[in-house]
Amino acid sequence: MGPFQAVLFDMDGLIFDSERMCYRAYLRTARAFGFQMNPALYMSLCGKIEREVVAxxxxxxxxxxxxxxxxxxxxxxxTAVRMEQNGRVGKKKGLLELLSYLQERNIPYALASSSVRSLIDEYLEAEYLTHAFPYIVDGTQVENGKPDPEIFLKAAGLIGADPANTLVLEDSYAGICAANAGGFTSAFIFDDLTNMDSVTEGYPILDQPVGNREKIRSEAVLSFDSLADVVGFMEVLR
Incomplete structure (x- = not known):
């Protein structure tokens, strides 16, 4: 494995602590409408575009x-949960260090998120990162969401990156599968929601997915504890 010439970032749960916020919204909705919800089901939805989440x-x-x-x-x-957090979503450990490293080394990078652009911009502004990602592909710009590799291929095209020499940083199973399918090197950084509540009453989950660290890690080429660890790994490869 040689030095990586480019890096692609997912957003929710990867650069921002937004998955916990979103899961709390799911829990509130489950209680309001009377359906069951747990971290495994939620994690199976992560990284997907709207119509695929609905499906x-x-x-x-x-x-x-x-x-x-x-x-x-x-x-x-x-939105309500975020406003309760003073509009913040929270940056993940090591994000600023990794962005600084990529900029110092002139390594191109892009953001590839299944969220809509307006939400992406809101999160970036809330965390004072408006200009941190000059290249962004959102979920409305693709026909097929993750685990299809389209969003990563489009992002790679924006920065002129060869998938074979590009590292994709992801926290979701769909995202890891998408990176692998596109010929990228996938790297898994676990966003742990397993200590959060579940709703066990209401409409039952008819097909319970398996959403856990081991399953996702087994599909990923690389695995890191946090974004902070990516800097040292990339530097060793240089």
Whole structure:
């Protein structure tokens, strides 16, 4: 494995501590509409574009459930939770160090997030990172969301990167699979939600996914405890 010539970042749960915030919105919605929710189901939805999240929720709870209404409520609750945090989402450990390293070494990088651009911009502004990512691909710019590699291939094209020499940093199973499918080197950084609550009453989960660290790590080429560890790894490869 030689030096990486470019790096692609996911957003939620990878550079921002936004998955915990989002999961709290799911828990509130589950209690309001009467359906079960747990970290494994939530983690199986992470990294996917809107229509695929809706499809997966229908698969989990049944085609007769009005999951579109649930999703609208979830989005409102995400905003509510963030406002309760003074509008902040929280930067992940090592993010600023890694961005500084890439800039100092003139290594191109881009953000590839399944979220919509308006939300991406809100998060970046909230964490004073408005100009930190000059190249961004959002979920509305692709036909196929993760685990399809389209979003990473598009992001790589923006910065002129060869997938074979590009590191993709991800925290979701869908994202790791997308990176692998695109010929990138996938790197898993676990965003641990397992200590959070579950809702065990209401509409049952018909097909319980397996969403855990071991499953995702088994698919990833590399694994790090935090973004801070990526700097040392890349420097050793130089």
């Amino acid at each position: 997966d929720l229908k698969h989990a709870f049944g085609e007769d459930k009005d999951v579109v209404t649930w999703r609208e409520y979830i989005k409102k609750q995400k």
